[in-house]
Structures are given as structure tokens and as C-alpha cells.
Amino acid sequence: MAMKVALLGCGVVGSEVVRLVNEQSGELAARIGTPIEIGGIAVRRLDRDRGVDPALLTTDATALVTRPDIDVVVEVIGGIEPARSLMLAAIKAGKSVVTANKALLAEDGQTLQAAARDAGVDLYYEASVAGAIPLLRPLRDSLAGDRVNRVLGIVNGTTNYVLDRMDSLGAGFTESLEEAQALGYAEADPTADVEGFDAAAKAAILARLAFHTQRVTAADVHREGITGVSAADIASARAMGCVVKLLAICQRSEDGESVGVRVHPVMLPVEHPLASVKEAYNAVFVEAESAGRLMFYGAGAGGTPTASAVLGDIVAVTRNRLANTSVGEGAHDTGLPVHDMGQTITSYHVALDVADRPGVLSKVAEIFADHGVSIKNVRQEGTGDDAQLVLVSHPAPDSALSGTVEELSVHPMVRDVASVMRVETFQE
């Protein structure tokens, strides 16, 4: 009895899934004990050559996902609708679902999960975060007996490529983005990547899994992109032994009663394992109570790597089906709420263009103190009218830090706030 797969969408990822299933059919069948077959592929238009058997194509996706001979539905069309309705119809018809749809999972994963649980089918989505890197399954299964305190991830290859070029070539943001676009690492409209929307969706998915809380959606994620990162920021980071990375950060609060989820540029010490993640690679760093520090690294995107993750999920569904079970995530929800960015504890790097006059540092230090922010170190660069004060704070609530910067930015002694960026520390 073959395992029959219905595919929704036949773009970059979908066509690779078809190719891998066909090329490896013998090996896969031997490995899992039953063959996997593509039973049908729903597309919007039939008149395009997709390099797949045209007899498999249909424009009636609803009929395909409820077809009695279909065992598992693979959704790679993306977006909220019709993806959600089709997956819910499939689940209702008793089909397991494999999806790479981060936007939908981040916005409304709860609905899909509840439906899968009620129907006793599997819902797997390894490909939705960090492409081929096995990450969600380890978080869900291997670390199920541990307590995750923090997740730091480079989960968007485009922005990592752009920042890496800015760092290694001293290039500006626009120039680096154009190069990324020319090489196919960035899309013509790069908004979803460079403004952090893509990373924010993945951050929400990671937070839900890491902290076993269904409460986190993309809307709860504090999001800042990299369009404001300047060559001066990169140089300032370098002067401190840091690189700039766009990180997705999911963190349990000190009291353990809430979680913070955010995406923003960070100055990261070069000793940190994430600092050496180059080009468009992804990596996720996990801090767990017992397991300690873990890192998962690999290709975060691309048709073939993403298809590999989809295929891994299809195999898992098949094994469960053969064992006549579905091993889900469990209905348990810690219900941990998400706290505001203002309550999140962070550290700031602030570079201020100031007049090199007596009393400036004292005034600046006073403003930090007024907001309850303690200064970790300060250095002055240049002299006279070109003086720059570079300050790094100790950890403090983000609202106190942003309040400090706001006051500094309008103070007459400060000509310009040249650079503001959050800093992560790292102790080996």
C-alpha cells in the first residue's frame, strides 16, 4: 500500500519535492517499508510546463485534498488563504498535513493544531523555519524533557547575506542589497526580508515550540529590520569586537512568568558561535537549562534544502501511519503570555556625536542615571567638534534604554545620535 501525497503548489519547493520523491522512490520505500507516490498536484494554471507528469495536475485543490486515496497533503503555496481552508479541509477528511507555510503558522497555527488534534492526524512543519536544518523536531522532541530559556536565531538568509557583505567589504546597505538581489538571495521586493517580517513569523513559531505556549503570534513579535543599519554601525560594532546580525530572540523572563519575542539587529561578539555564520546560512542557538548551549546550522532556504525538510516530514507521517498512530505535540499549553518590548531586558550600544567640551560626559552619564540605566563602558573617539562618545549600557528594561536615547537625541549637547543598537554579550 503506497503512501499517496497530494501537493498544493508546484513552484520552487513543490517541484523539488516531486523530483526527490521520484528519484529516491526505491531507496525511500526500502527505508520506511512502503513506497511514497505523488497522487496529484494542485496548481492555479495548467498551461505552464513544470517538468512534472501533466496527468497529475489539477486546478481543483479542494477536490484533491479530500480525494479518498490521498494520505498526506503537502502545502507549499504559502500565504494565508486559500492555504488555511485547504489544510483544514484536508485535516477534516482525515489527511495528515505537511506545510512550509510560516506566515500562516505564525498567524493562526493554533487553529490548524487544534483541528489536527481533533482529527487524530499529523501536522508537521519542519520546513517553515530554517529550511533544511532539523530544528523544530529537536526542539519539540529531543528537548521535551528540558527547559529552554532562550533561543537566538539567524533565520533569514537574505539579511544575513546583506549584513555579511557590509561587514566583509565595508559596503553600504543599498549596495549590498542590490548585490544580493543580483545573486538571487533577495527578491525584487525585499520588504518581507529586510524589514524583518519573515524573521518575525519564524520567531513566533520558535517561541511557541520552545516555551510550549500557544499564545504567541506574529503580531506579538517586536520587529525592527536592517534598513537602518549603516556602514558606521558596522564599523562601530567592529571596534568593539562585534559583528551585526539580525537575530530572532525568544526569551523567558527572569521570573519565568512571561516570554519576550523580538527581531532586531544586534551587535554580537565575534566569539559567539552565531557570529561566524556567513552569507545566506541560517543558524539557531538554543540555551536550555540542562542541555546547555546548542547550535543548529545549515542552509535556511532554497528549493532543494526546503524539499528535504518536507520529505523528512512526509517520512515521519508515513512511519506514524504504518504504526497506526499520530504522535502529536500534545494539547498542553503553558499559556505563558508575551510581555512588551519595553519590559524586555537588553543592553544598548549608543554612539553620540558631541562637542568635545568639559561636562559633556557628565551630562550624558546623568541622563543614563536618570533613567536608571547603568553604563558598562564608555570611550571617546576623535576630539573637538568631531568627538564621538560611544557608550555600552548594562542590561536594563528596553523602555528605560529607549527613553534614555530619546532624551539624548533632543539634548543640545548632542549633535547627533550616530548609532543605536542592542548588544548581546557572550561568556565562553
Next chain:
Amino acid sequence: MAMKVALLGCGVVGSEVVRLVNEQSGELAARIGTPIEIGGIAVRRLDRDRGVDPALLTTDATALVTRPDIDVVVEVIGGIEPARSLMLAAIKAGKSVVTANKALLAEDGQTLQAAARDAGVDLYYEASVAGAIPLLRPLRDSLAGDRVNRVLGIVNGTTNYVLDRMDSLGAGFTESLEEAQALGYAEADPTADVEGFDAAAKAAILARLAFHTQRVTAADVHREGITGVSAADIASARAMGCVVKLLAICQRSEDGESVGVRVHPVMLPVEHPLASVKEAYNAVFVEAESAGRLMFYGAGAGGTPTASAVLGDIVAVTRNRLANTSVGEGAHDTGLPVHDMGQTITSYHVALDVADRPGVLSKVAEIFADHGVSIKNVRQEGTGDDAQLVLVSHPAPDSALSGTVEELSVHPMVRDVASVMRVETFQE
């Protein structure tokens, strides 16, 4: 209905398992839907304080593993016997088994796996390789739909610590080992670590999972330790932009018809993600056909990280039990045989102390050519009687390379073979 755990052994890992189960009982129960309880602990002697409830202790391990109320047996005593007999008795009695026993799995994993399959119970061993790093489950499950071509791993923390100290401090092997022993990173008898036995057992387990072949045992692993690595080797590596790492390498042959499994020191380019793995950390680099390059990084040893991996396995067993199933590895065996080290394709770095006379290089090059080995690059260091020729070969069968070195070592023009080490290349 609580999930009852019988523990075999209560040393560093066992006592941490007990602590974690007790401390996180509420959280775990909520997360997986049923409580986990320690039902009994088999120890050799009752008269030692282990910080656990004495009422749980017993010296009758056989009675414990077959006790009707026990659901899962956790084996952390290590060694071949009585571990094997106890696990087989437990499996026969219908208990699932979680073990961290790399030596037994590498020597006779097949027997345990066959018994578990016949009994329809789970056999999990995430903690046996690379401690808390979720590695075996991703290899088995997430990459189940992919084809792994190569695995390169730093799987022994002790040797990585020693080599890291030699590299960063320019220290010698003995001195670095003594420091590792003083810090508890190396045992009083360091043989299992420094001679590569520990890494070889892990390499066998990795090869079995990565290539779906039951044929690999510890005895099939070509093994060289780090006792022969000198400060001169480290310096020579550095001159080439490399660091020295002890790697476990599992590799599919070019024709895909066999696998090679080996543990030996390697000169690794600093750009390779494994090169920056410091101190006693572990990391495993996987090259898969579709997923591309992946790396898994974290603490490879220690009571708490290892206990975290054990607990993850207990949770997996519990979820399967609640779903009334066991989701095993499948009986499929590609049966891929292991080829000899001599047939493995490698590259050599060779440093020769020679007299700086006309014709030496030509003679050396001739010896390489006679063995069918092509030279990638050569440089001369020093002059006159202190001259050293440093050669790096192109990839060739290891037997051709070792034959070349053997002939060089007895040639009158070569005063001494100062350093021989295999080299891995890396293209970003």
C-alpha cells in the same frame, strides 16, 4: 497512570536523571499528559549516599527490569555486561529501553535493535553520541527523506580540549593533557579518549544511522588517537591556515557501494565551521544530498547535558506509549559494507626534514609519482641542513599515501619525516 522508570546505575548521569525527573515533574506531566516517576534504581552497593530516596535502591537489577509496574528502563551503567543482558531481559519483558551506552551499541547494537523490534518496544539512545546535542533523532527522522553522503564529527570533548589548548597556547600534548585532567575534562586513565576508542564507538553509531547499514561495528572503524600530535604538527597546520582536530569521519564511497568509517587527527581549514569548536564542545557536520551542509553543536558530555538527552528519550517513549505504539527505526538495512582504510580517499600533509641539496625535491616528487599520488602544493622552509619540505597531496587512496610516506621515511635523502597528517579541504 504514571510512566514508571527503572534506572540501571546511579552515577553522574543517573543521579542527574533522578534530580531532573523530580524537579520538573509538574512541568513534564503537564507537557506530555502523564507524570513520569522513578520506580526503582539498581546499584551495586546500597551503602553509598547518592542523594536519592534510599527506598528506591536495589541491588537486584534483573528483578527491577522485569517488575510488572515498570514501563521504561534507563541504562546508564555502561560497558558490555551486565548492561546487555539486563537490557535484553527488559525488552523481552515488554519494557522500552533508553540507553547512553555507546560501547555496547557500537559493538552489538544489532542484537538490541532486533530484540526491540521483535518485542514492539522502543530503543532510544540519543545520549550515546554527543551528549545533549540532538543529533541521532534528526539523522534518523528529519533526514529520513534525504541521502547523507558524509558525516564529520568532533565527538570527544577531552581530545578537543587538549588540541584546543595546544593550538591556543602552543603547549605540548602532555602538558595540555595534564591540564585537562586537573580540570576534570580528562580521566586519570585517558586511554579511551586520547587513543580514539570513545570517538570510534560513536563513529560506528553515526555510520549505522547515517547510511542505514547495520554492518558497522567499532571494530570496523580505522582508529588513530592524538598521542602522536606534536606542537610541530600544530604549528605546521597553522602555517597552512588550519587547526588540528580529532574527527570521526563517516563517508560514502564515490560509487556509493560501501562506506568508510575512521577516527584520526585532521588538519582542518579555519574557515570550516568545525574549526571554531573550542574547548570540550562537540559538533557534528553533516553533508546531505538535498539538505546540504548542516552542523549540530553543543556540550558533548557532562552529567546534566547527558541527563537532558536521556530525559528527551524518556518523553519520546512516553508519547509513544500514550499513542499505544512504538515508532522504531524500521528493519531496513542497506547492508552497505565497510571498506578498508587503504581504499579511503584522503589527502596528506607531509613535512620532511631534508638536506637542502639540488635534486631533493625532484626525488621526493618522483616517489609521490611512483605511488600515483599527485602533489597539490609544496613549499620549502629553512635552508641548508635545516631545510624542510612541506607537501600537500591531492586526494588519493590512503594506501597510496601511506606507501609514499613509508618509502620517503627510509630514503637516504630524507633525514626525518617530521609530520604526517591527513588534510580536509573546505569550499564555502
